Amino acid sequence: xxxxxxxxxxxxxxxxxxxxxxxxxxxxxxxxxxxxxxxxxxxxxxxxxxxxxxxxxxxxxxxxxxxxxxxxxxxxxxxxxxxxxxxxxxxxxxxxxxxxxxxxxxxxxxxxxxxxxxxxxxxxxxxxxxxxxxxxxxxxxxxxxxxxxxxxxxxxxxxxxxxxxxxxxxxxxxxxxxxxxxxxxxxxxxxxxxxxxxxxxxxxxxxxxxxxxxxxxxxxxxxxxxxxxxxxxxxxxxxxxxxxxxxxxxxxxxxxxxxxxxxxxxxxxxxxxxxxxxxxxxxxxxxxxxxxxxxxxxxxxxxxxxxxxxxxxxxxxxxxxxxxxxxxxxxxxxxxxx
Amino acid sequence: xxxxxxxxxxxxxxxxxxxxxxxxxxxxxxxxxxxxxxxxxxxxxxxxxxxxxxxxxxxxxxxxxxxxxxxxxxxxxxxxxxxxxxxxxxxxxxxxxxxxxxxxxxxxxxxxxxxxxxxxxxxxxxxxxxxxxxxxxxxxxxxxxxxxxxxxxxxxxxxxxxxxxxxxxxxxxxxxxxxxxxxxxxxxxxxxxxxxxxxxxxxxxxxxxxxxxxxxxxxxxxxxxxxxxxxxxxxxxxxxxxxxxxxxxxxxxxxxxxxxxxxxxxxxxxxxxxxxxxxxxxxxxxxxxxxxxxxxxxxxxxxxxxxxxxxxxxxxxxxxxxxxxxxxxxx
Numbered sequence: 001x002x003x004x005x006x007x008x009x010x011x012x013x014x015x016x017x018x019x020x021x022x023x024x025x026x027x028x029x030x031x032x033x034x035x036x037x038x039x040x041x042x043x044x045x046x047x048x049x050x051x052x053x054x055x056x057x058x059x060x061x062x063x064x065x066x067x068x069x070x071x072x073x074x075x076x077x078x079x080x081x082x083x084x085x086x087x088x089x090x091x092x093x094x095x096x097x098x099x100x101x102x103x104x105x106x107x108x109x110x111x112x113x114x115x116x117x118x119x120x121x122x123x124x125x126x127x128x129x130x131x132x133x134x135x136x137x138x139x140x141x142x143x144x145x146x147x148x149x150x151x152x153x154x155x156x157x158x159x160x161x162x163x164x165x166x167x168x169x170x171x172x173x174x175x176x177x178x179x180x181x182x183x184x185x186x187x188x189x190x191x192x193x194x195x196x197x198x199x200x201x202x203x204x205x206x207x208x209x210x211x212x213x214x215x216x217x218x219x220x221x222x223x224x225x226x227x228x229x230x231x232x233x234x235x236x237x238x239x240x241x242x243x244x245x246x247x248x249x250x251x252x253x254x255x256x257x258x259x260x261x262x263x264x265x266x267x268x269x270x271x272x273x274x275x276x277x278x279x280x281x282x283x284x285x286x287x288x289x290x291x292x293x294x295x296x297x298x299x300x301x302x303x304x305x306x307x308x309x310x311x312x313x314x315x316x317x318x319x320x321x322x323x324x325x326x327x328x329x330x331x332x333x334x335x336x337x338x
Numbered sequence: 339x340x341x342x343x344x345x346x347x348x349x350x351x352x353x354x355x356x357x358x359x360x361x362x363x364x365x366x367x368x369x370x371x372x373x374x375x376x377x378x379x380x381x382x383x384x385x386x387x388x389x390x391x392x393x394x395x396x397x398x399x400x401x402x403x404x405x406x407x408x409x410x411x412x413x414x415x416x417x418x419x420x421x422x423x424x425x426x427x428x429x430x431x432x433x434x435x436x437x438x439x440x441x442x443x444x445x446x447x448x449x450x451x452x453x454x455x456x457x458x459x460x461x462x463x464x465x466x467x468x469x470x471x472x473x474x475x476x477x478x479x480x481x482x483x484x485x486x487x488x489x490x491x492x493x494x495x496x497x498x499x500x501x502x503x504x505x506x507x508x509x510x511x512x513x514x515x516x517x518x519x520x521x522x523x524x525x526x527x528x529x530x531x532x533x534x535x536x537x538x539x540x541x542x543x544x545x546x547x548x549x550x551x552x553x554x555x556x557x558x559x560x561x562x563x564x565x566x567x568x569x570x571x572x573x574x575x576x577x578x579x580x581x582x583x584x585x586x587x588x589x590x591x592x593x594x595x596x597x598x599x600x601x602x603x604x605x606x607x608x609x610x611x612x613x614x615x616x617x618x619x620x621x622x623x624x625x626x627x628x629x630x631x632x633x634x635x636x637x638x639x640x641x642x643x644x645x646x647x648x649x650x651x652x653x654x655x656x657x658x659x660x661x662x663x664x665x666x667x668x669x
Contacts, residue, residue: 099493143657143660143661151486153660155485155486155489156485156489156656157657157660159430159489159656160653160654160656161657162653163594163649163653163656164649164650164652164654164657167519167594167645167646167649167650167652167653168646168650170515170518170645170646170649171646171650174642174643175640175642263493264493312501313501313504315500316500319494319496319497320494322493323491323493323494323497324490324494326493327473327487327490327491330483330487330490331474331483331487
């Protein structure tokens with residue numbers, strides 16, 4: 001084991017790292033506003049953001065790219081935090097809202113709302129997405145997450161749940177071809193149809209979820225050491241778990257309602273972050289909150305570049321990047337002994 | 339070799355159930371027929387209208403379903419035995435998604451006909467099987483690494499499929515979604531012939547390897563000591579199983595979870611350990627036919643593809659399997 005630097009210096013290094021991550025996030029945000037089917041030079045971006053005079057570029061910046069970037073920030077943050085909390089809660093390196101079927105639960109509920117109840121507004125989607133996300137998180141946690149579960153169990157419980165739910169989503173799409181036309185874009189996971197109205201509707205939920213995860217950072221740390229120790233440290237395991245589930249539901253439900261199911265963000269970022277900060281959730285969570293949108297917005301920009309003049313939906317890009325990362329995790333020696 | 343009486347009885351009972359399910363399936367539809375009418379028509383004494391409906395429309399569809407079920411059931415049994423893992427089935431390791439990528443490329447990019455789609459599915463499925471096997475390889479592929487690698491590969495391939503669906507026009511997209519779900523709708527004698535040929539060659543071959551496969555389940559060393567040529571046996575069996583599953587997928591799309599659940603259900607019924615190849619094959623046929631009957635008759639006028647039913651039921655079954663396996667401490 002390498003010599004640990006003294007705590008004060010370590011904290012300073014972590015804080016500096018976090019600042020650096022914020023700087024990277026700002027750069028990615030600028031790139032997300034500037035790059036697209038029509039690229040906009042940096043002074044144009046500045047003009048559109050702060051001195052908009054209604055020129056073509058200004059409109060693109062203010063009405064298209066800015067909402068898309070803000071939504072990507074919110075959703076990325078939500079998914080990364082949800083993944084980090086899930087991995088801590090289940091003590092399971094493969095836990096992730098997309099893999100565990102939580103997004104599929106939200107998707108199934110939204111699809112039902114669209115097809116059977118005629119819900120057309122995003123406000124309506126959000127509540128159904130919460131319902132689906134909540135039910136599935138509890139189910140998957142009960143099936144595979146609680147005490148003594150292996151990563152395989154959890155991943156399989158999620159796979160089974162996803163299969164059953166997307167089977168259902170498919171059925172609805174096939175019975176209702178109007179729904180298929182609307183849903184085939186939504187079920188992929190995309191930021192393309194973002195607007196400020198969407199942002200306005202989902203941000204309160206995501207903000208609530210973010211606050212909640214930061215509140216439970218310390219109890220989650222205590223929980224890592226086992227229920228007995230956690231109680232001795234003054235953290236209630238039961239209350240922590242319930243709050244964590246509420247946070248996951250808020251974050252995943254809002255993110256999925258806003259832009260469809262997006263996988264692997266919540267898997268990759270917490271792993272990367274832990275290798276930078278160690279397991280302390282008080283650092284893992286802020287880092288994940290900053291770096292997850294970097295990955296999501298970065299994937300979105302890549303999706304716009306590689307398929308020009310059309311674009312690759314961000315959910316597809318994250319799956320294409322995340323799948324290999326997942327396989328690499330699985331092939332590691334520690335995991336190989338499962 | 340000792341013949342397990344219970345296994346034989348169970349297989350025979352399942353066979354009867356398959357035939358009954360087939361008759362009921364043929365009898366149901368927009369023009370309902372009683373089982374008696376169906377049997378009469380099949381034996382050549384129906385009215386011309388009944389003859390047309392049964393012989394040209396519903397019989398080939400039921401037979402394709404039956405063969406698809408047999409291929410998936412026995413293919414799944416081989417996968418599970420060779421990986422020594424109840425979950426090492428083609429569904430879990432991304433085979434269906436790989437076949438879908440192949441088929442969708444043909445549908446969306448080349449606008450190809452049914453034969454080309456089937457070819458694309460076979461190529462995609464085989465490439466995926468090989469890819470997952472290679473990625474999971476680390477001095478052998480046993481244990482759960484194969485399953486987890488399969489889940490990862492499946493996620494990537496699902497993304498590719500989704501991309502192809504969004505790229506398509508609405509007609510192609512509908513066709514693609516329908517194909518990806520797995521459907522027996524409109525299957526006729528043109529699909530039956532090739533599938534029968536594949537099954538006629540490979541099913542007996544796999545059955546003939548039943549004893550070495552059973553020994554292989556006891557571990558490579560034990561099997562080797564008992565005179566089994568381990569590597570060549572495994573390669574022959576896996577290649578046959580992959581081809582069977584690919585042929586079934588080419589004929590009907592990826593019908594989810596039959597390959598996973600049929601061998602497990604067969605094993606529970608026969609209560610004998612090891613690969614119950616015959617029972618698994620018949621169970622696969624039964625599951626497929628019953629699921630197709632549910633899909634076509636349980637939703638009123640609306641008809642669903644069979645893969646939707648097996649997907650939903652199979653997902654629930656997999657969850658149940660996880661619960662029981664945990665109670666038994668096997669996972």
